Amino acid sequence: xxxxxxxxxxxxxxxxxxxxxxxxxxxxxxxxxxxxxxxxxxxxxxxxxxxxxxxxxxxxxxxxxxxxxxxxxxxxxxxxxxxxxxxxxxxxxxxxxxxxxxxxxxxxxxxxxxxxxxxxxxxxxxxxxxxxxxxxxxxxxxxxxxxxxxxxxxxxxxxxxxxxxxxxxxxxxxxxxxxxxxxxxxxxxxxxxxxxxxxxxxxxxxxxxxxxxxxxxxxxxxxxxxxxxxxxxxxxxxxxxxxxxxxxxxxxxxxxxxxxxxxxxxxxxxxxxxxxxxxxxxxxxxxxxxxxxxxxxxxxxxxxxxxxxxxxxxxxxxxxxxxxxxxxxxxxxxxxxxxxxxxxxxxxxxxxxxxxxxxxxxxxxxxxxxxxxxxxxxxxxxxxxxxxxxxxxxxxxxxxxxxxxxxxxxxxxxxxxxxxxxxxxxxxxxxxxxxxxxxxxxxxxxxxxxxxxxxxxxxxxxxxxxxxxxxxxxxxxxxxxxxxxxxxxxxxxxxxxxxxxxxxxxxxxxxxxxxxxxxxxxxxxxxxxxxxxxxxxxxxxxxxxxxxxxxxxxxxxxxxxxxxxxxxxxxxxxxxxxx
Amino acid sequence: xxxxxxxxxxxxxxxxxxxxxxxxxxxxxxxxxxxxxxxxxxxxxxxxxxxxxxxxxxxxxxxxxxxxxxxxxxxxxxxxxxxxxxxxxxxxxxxxxxxxxxxxxxxxxxxxxxxxxxxxxxxxxxxxxxxxxx
Numbered sequence: 001x002x003x004x005x006x007x008x009x010x011x012x013x014x015x016x017x018x019x020x021x022x023x024x025x026x027x028x029x030x031x032x033x034x035x036x037x038x039x040x041x042x043x044x045x046x047x048x049x050x051x052x053x054x055x056x057x058x059x060x061x062x063x064x065x066x067x068x069x070x071x072x073x074x075x076x077x078x079x080x081x082x083x084x085x086x087x088x089x090x091x092x093x094x095x096x097x098x099x100x101x102x103x104x105x106x107x108x109x110x111x112x113x114x115x116x117x118x119x120x121x122x123x124x125x126x127x128x129x130x131x132x133x134x135x136x137x138x139x140x141x142x143x144x145x146x147x148x149x150x151x152x153x154x155x156x157x158x159x160x161x162x163x164x165x166x167x168x169x170x171x172x173x174x175x176x177x178x179x180x181x182x183x184x185x186x187x188x189x190x191x192x193x194x195x196x197x198x199x200x201x202x203x204x205x206x207x208x209x210x211x212x213x214x215x216x217x218x219x220x221x222x223x224x225x226x227x228x229x230x231x232x233x234x235x236x237x238x239x240x241x242x243x244x245x246x247x248x249x250x251x252x253x254x255x256x257x258x259x260x261x262x263x264x265x266x267x268x269x270x271x272x273x274x275x276x277x278x279x280x281x282x283x284x285x286x287x288x289x290x291x292x293x294x295x296x297x298x299x300x301x302x303x304x305x306x307x308x309x310x311x312x313x314x315x316x317x318x319x320x321x322x323x324x325x326x327x328x329x330x331x332x333x334x335x336x337x338x339x340x341x342x343x344x345x346x347x348x349x350x351x352x353x354x355x356x357x358x359x360x361x362x363x364x365x366x367x368x369x370x371x372x373x374x375x376x377x378x379x380x381x382x383x384x385x386x387x388x389x390x391x392x393x394x395x396x397x398x399x400x401x402x403x404x405x406x407x408x409x410x411x412x413x414x415x416x417x418x419x420x421x422x423x424x425x426x427x428x429x430x431x432x433x434x435x436x437x438x439x440x441x442x443x444x445x446x447x448x449x450x451x452x453x454x455x456x457x458x459x460x461x462x463x464x465x466x467x468x469x470x471x472x473x474x475x476x477x478x479x480x481x482x483x484x485x486x487x488x489x490x491x492x493x494x495x496x497x498x499x500x501x502x503x504x505x506x507x508x509x510x511x512x513x514x515x516x517x518x519x520x521x522x523x524x525x526x527x528x529x530x531x532x533x534x535x536x537x538x539x540x541x542x543x544x545x546x547x548x549x550x551x552x553x554x555x556x557x558x559x560x561x562x563x564x565x566x567x568x569x570x571x572x573x574x575x576x577x578x579x
Numbered sequence: 580x581x582x583x584x585x586x587x588x589x590x591x592x593x594x595x596x597x598x599x600x601x602x603x604x605x606x607x608x609x610x611x612x613x614x615x616x617x618x619x620x621x622x623x624x625x626x627x628x629x630x631x632x633x634x635x636x637x638x639x640x641x642x643x644x645x646x647x648x649x650x651x652x653x654x655x656x657x658x659x660x661x662x663x664x665x666x667x668x669x670x671x672x673x674x675x676x677x678x679x680x681x682x683x684x685x686x687x688x689x690x691x692x693x694x695x696x697x698x699x700x701x702x703x704x705x706x707x708x709x710x711x712x713x
Contacts, residue, residue, distance in 0.1 A: 073603045074595075074620075099599075102606035103618050114614030121617055227653050432597075432651050434604060434691045454600045454690055455653075498622065518655060543654035544626020548665055560621055565631050569590065572617045573638035 003131050005036035008064040009123065010055055012046040012071035014101055021105035023116040027070070030120045030576070034127045038062050046071050052084045059088030066090070066130035070098035070123050075454060076445050091135035093497065093559060098126040121572040128571035132564045138494040139537055143229035144248040145488050148173060150427065152215060153181020154196075154470055155462030155477035156253030157203040160213050162481040163251075168488055169212045171245050173219040173235050175424075179204055181255055182277075187284030189470060190333035191360055196470075216243065224430045227541075228457030229493045249484040252441060252453075253461040253477060254427065256419040259307025259320065266303050266415050267385025272392050273413045275306070276330060289343035292412050297345060300338070301394045301410040302331055303383055304351040308418035322438045324418025324467040329360040331416045335367035348408050349374045350383050350396050376400050385413050419467040431458065440466045451480040459483050498559040499542040500535045506554035507532040513546040513555060522546065587641035587707035589700065591618045592627050596653055598646035598688035598696075605693035612700040623654050624685070625661040629669035632683055633676050641707045642682045644699065649687020659687065681710055 011028045013019035024042050032040040039058055043051040046069050058064065067090055069081050074097040082092035100119055108115035147163050149156045152174035160170045172179070183189065186196030207213050216237050223234035231250060235243045258277045261268035268275075272292065283290060290297040304327060310319030331349060338347055349372055356364040368374060376399040377383055383396040392410045397403045421439035428435075433453050434442040441464050444452040451459045459480035462473035487493060500513075500521070509531040514522040521539035524531055533554070544557040556562055593599040599620045605612065617640075621627065624647035632643045645662065652658030662685060670680035684703050688696050 073600075073606075075600060075603065099603070099618070099620075102603035104606075104614075106606035106609055107612060108614045109609055110611050111614055118614040118617065125617070125619065225656070432690050434600065437608070454596070456596075518657075541654050543623035543652075544621065545623070545655060545661055547626045548628045548668070557622060557626060560626070562628065562630075565619065565621075565628070566634055568619055569631060569635045569638055569640075572590075572619070573588070573635065573640055 003036035005066050005131050006038045006062060006064050007036045007066040007068060007127060007130050008055070008058050008062065009034075009037055009040040009068045009127060010046055010051075010070070011040075011042050011123065012069065012100065013042060013044045014072060014105075015045065018071070018101050018105040021109045021112055021115050022100065022119045023112065024119075026116055027100075027119045027123055031123050031127060034124060036066065036131045037127060038064065047077050047080055056084060056088040059085070059090055064088075064090060065094065066133055067095045068098060068123065068126040068130050069095070070100040070119070070126065073099050073102040076448070093136040094130065094133040096126045096130040096133065098122050117576040120576045121574070124571035124574060125568040128567035129564050132561065132567060133559070136497040136558055139497045139499070140492045141229060141495050141538055143488050143491060143493050144231075144246050145169065145491070146171065146245075146247045147249050147251060147484050147488070148231070148233055148245060148247045149251045149253055149461070150221065151175075151181065151253035151255055151462075151464070152179035152217070153253060153255045153462070154183055154200060154203065155255065155473040156181070156251065157200070157207055158474045159251050159253060159461050159477035159481045161203065161206055161210070162478055163485065164210045164212050166481075166485045166489060167212070168485065170210075170214070171247065172207070172213065172215045173221060174215065174217045175220055177218045179215060179217055182258075183470065185284070186280050188333075188337050190329045190363060191471075219243075221427055221430055229487070231457065248488045249457045249459065251459050251461040251477065251480050251484060252431070252433070252464050254422045254424055254464040255473075256463040256467065257422050259324075259417040259420050261306055261415055261417065262315075266306055266383065267387070267392065267413060268415060270385065270387050270392065272411065273385060273415065275415050275417045276327070276334070277417070279334075279412075279414045288341065290338065290341055290345060295411070296343070297411040299346045299348070299408065299410050300412045300414060301408055302334070302347065302349045302414045302416055303385075303394075304328065304331055304349065304354075304416045306415040306417045307420065309352065320418060320420060320438065322467065323355060325355070325472075326467055326469045327416045327418055328355045329363065329469060332356055332360070332364040332367045334414075335372040336363060336370065339367070339370040339372065347372045348394075348410075350377050350394070351375070352377060352379055375406065378403065419463060422464060431455065433458065436466075438466070440464065451476055451483055457484075457487065496542065497537075498557060499537060499540040500544070500546055501556055501558055502533045502535060503554045503556070504532045506552045508552055508554075509533060510551060512549050512551060516546045516549040518545070586613050586615045587704045587711070588615045588639065589613070589617070589642050589644055589703060589707070590635045590640040591616060591644045591646055592624065592631075593618050593620045593646045593688070594623050594648045594652075595620050597648040597651050597690050598624075598692070600690040601688045601692040602646065602696050604691060605696050608693055610693060610697045612697045613704055615704075616700050623652060623658065624648055625652075625655055625658055625665070627662070627665055627669075629665060629672045632669045633672055633678065636673070636678050636682055637676075641711070642684065642703055644703055645683075645685040646688040646696065647685055649689060651687070651689050679710060681706065
């Protein structure tokens with residue numbers, strides 16, 4: 001069948017992410033003779049610069065007018081390849097993205113033959129769609145130059161100031177009655193010894209001075225609608241008053257919760273066994289010698305990795321398998337803080353591995369050289385804490401002394417607890433953001449789109465995404481700010497022109513589409529001798545609710561036309577024969 | 580060469596911003612479902628034409644599953660009732676074409692509903708197999 005089209009098909013190995021489970025060469029060979037296909041090739045990584053350049057060379061050399069790339073989910077690289085198509089000289093809406101990884105290879109790692117057959121069918125459907133593609137021009141709409149920051153911890157406050165610096169209006173919604181988040185009451189913090197409380201205070205003072213920042217405390221989101229550039233949000237403030245906001249973007253800076261050990265876990269629940277946050281609550285506010293309940297502390301034992309890097313067991317059916325990153329830094333820094341105090345305090349740090357990456361390594365070194373004792377305990381044999389007649393006794397096997405058992409009498413045992421995802425069911429229900437296996441919010445791509453989410457215009461700012469140090473949280477927040485700023489400072493967003501179109505030959509104006517459209521995007525116009533429907537492009541959202549309603553089949557959504565979908569169904573239902 | 584016993588073929592209409600990411604998540608987590616499940620993404624489940632469903636069955640699919648946006652639809656607050664109305668229309672059209680309306684299923688699949696999607700595919704295949712036996 002001659003289509004008159006010149007379509008290029010490129011199948012990605014994705015390293016082995018696709019090619020380990022799908023015979024990508026067989027897929028490329030199977031579709032090489034599809035109508036309109038003039039080139040069908042494989043690339044190890046279609047997203048690499050080199051592969052993109054080769055594809056552009058093919059577009060130009062073969063004068064392609066349609067492009068199909070079968071690779072990862074379109075959520076990751078559709079825009080990469082649309083841009084590439086344009087650089088090669090093809091209209092970007094004549095590019096079709098086939099999801100061969102998330103919806104094929106990764107879902108069928110147990111069936112290479114079946115996955116290959118499915119892959120062929122998916123690519124055929126893509127080719128069918130590309131064969132019927134037409135050039136389109138993006139649609140430009142205005143954005144609301146305001147941002148909602150959810151959470152007034154260190155990430156949210158710093159992010160809000162940066163947005164304000166850009167001239168954007170900012171609303172901050174904080175669930176607690178007091179702004180400042182987890183570190184607002186903390187003292188000296190790693191790595192530069194600034195006090196958490198002082199940092200929060202200076203940020204809050206600055207926020208309060210800004211005319212374009214509005215801070216709501218005791219506030220909870222109860223409704224959310226709209227889309228990138230124009231979200232409508234309702235907050236319940238102070239338990240009653242409903243505040244309506246209209247914003248162009250949102251930053252999620254909801255932070256983390258500290259792991260709460262179970263009763264009996266490393267002696268938790270015994271007098272003198274506390275978590276690091278609980279320890280900070282009293283120790284950070286003491287001057288001079290360290291005391292606990294009024295008594296001087298001579299021996300303190302720190303246990304690392306509490307609530308982190310857990311293995312599944314009967315006692316721990318839902319383990320936190322991840323490393324919480326910040327805890328080794330916080331623990332070794334606390335060691336230095338204690339060495340700075342007067343008195344002859346002995347401190348013992350029981351760890352599995354010390355992960356004081358980067359500059360924090362110097363803090364670990366300082367802690368060791370100044371007298372803090374570090375003992376490495378085996379992964380499978382954690383220290384135990386018991387209450388005896390002589391007080392608390394910690395028993396630990398010292399791995400570096402050949403597993404010798406050591407007993408330490410302790411006045412205080414501090415459990416260095418990790419971070420766990422913030423519990424926030426109402427908000428999570430409204431935002432509907434994907435959650436990772438660890439329970440934290442998921443970014444779109446860990447390397448390439450690290451603060452974006454599947455919901456366009458909603459960005460992740462800080463430890464809501466994964467355990468982070470304060471510096472890392474603020475870094476993530478400012479990355480989210482630059483994404484939101486980049487979006488809103490322009491004043492417009494280019495919306496896809498994948499919207500409704502009217503076939504004026506078929507349309508007999510019956511007003512069914514007008515009634516079906518919630519956006520008022522349909523108008524009646526005179527066209528020659530008759531009246532027909534007209535689509536107001538800036539109002540049409542392209543969801544297609546009018547399409548099946550039309551009794552005359554006169555409506556289509558660009559990119560998803562009746563012809564295209566029918567051809568895709570034909571293509572992917574065709575028998576696949578593989579050797 | 581088929582890898583296994585023939586299984587019912589399902590065509591899924593997913594939605595770009597809601598159910599398609601949910602289906603992606605199933606893949607990212609390496610949750611297995613049948614390779615006889617093909618997916619065509621659309622902007623919104625309110626835009627599925629009943630004629631596409633009938634066409635798919637006639638072309639050899641055993642069932643059509645509409646993975647709707649459910650209550651999360653970013654376009655329409657009443658996406659679910661609209662999609663349900665379409666299902667009704669499609670079922671009527673299926674009956675006219677001597678196709679069992681049981682070959683069509685719809686459920687809201689949210690952007691994190693990976694388990695849900697896989698369970699739906701497994702159950703729908705079982706239901707379709709029973710339909711073949713009759």
